[in-house]
Amino acid sequence: MSYDNQNIFAKIIRGEIPCKRVYEDEFALAFHDIQPEAPTHVLVVPKGDFVSFDDFTQKASSEFMVGYFSAVQKTAALIGVVEGGYRIISNHGADASQSVPHFHMHILGGKPLGKLLP
Numbered sequence: 001m002s003y004d005n006q007n008i009f010a011k012i013i014r015g016e017i018p019c020k021r022v023y024e025d026e027f028a029l030a031f032h033d034i035q036p037e038a039p040t041h042v043l044v045v046p047k048g049d050f051v052s053f054d055d056f057t058q059k060a061s062s063e064f065m066v067g068y069f070s071a072v073q074k075t076a077a078l079i080g081v082v083e084g085g086y087r088i089i090s091n092h093g094a095d096a097s098q099s100v101p102h103f104h105m106h107i108l109g110g111k112p113l114g115k116l117l118p
Contacts, residue, residue: 002101003102007100007101007102008102009043009100009104009106012031013022013047018084022042022079025067026067026068027064027068028046028050028054028067029045030042030044030075030107031041031045032104038111039109039110040079040081040107040108041107041108042079043104043105043107044068044071044072044107045103046068050102051101051102052093054092055116056103058113059109070088072088075107076107079107081110085091085113086107087108087116088107089106089108090105
């Protein structure tokens with residue numbers, strides 16, 4: 001899968017599509033998912049042209065990786081899920097139902113989430 005700079009997350013990062021922002025820095029933008037799967041569901045999108053986790057880990061600099069994962073942690077703290085617990089999910093490819101070809105992580109929480117898979 002090649003990177004498409006017209007994907008919805010690229011447009012959100014560029015400000016072409018509005019979002020309900022939670023956190024933003026030079027590495028990432030975090031915003032509420034428009035179709036939440038849990039009471040708290042926030043996406044953390046890196047500000048770079050990365051298709052998937054695999055692509056991100058191969059192409060991002062060490063500094064960018066640290067900055068991005070720090071943004072994920074800061075976002076979890078801001079949305080208040082650290083104490084009760086949360087799940088971080090990143091889908092890679094068709095078998096994992098990746099729907100947007102831009103690497104991102106979902107932070108889900110706000111209730112007991114149960115087993116990882118049914």
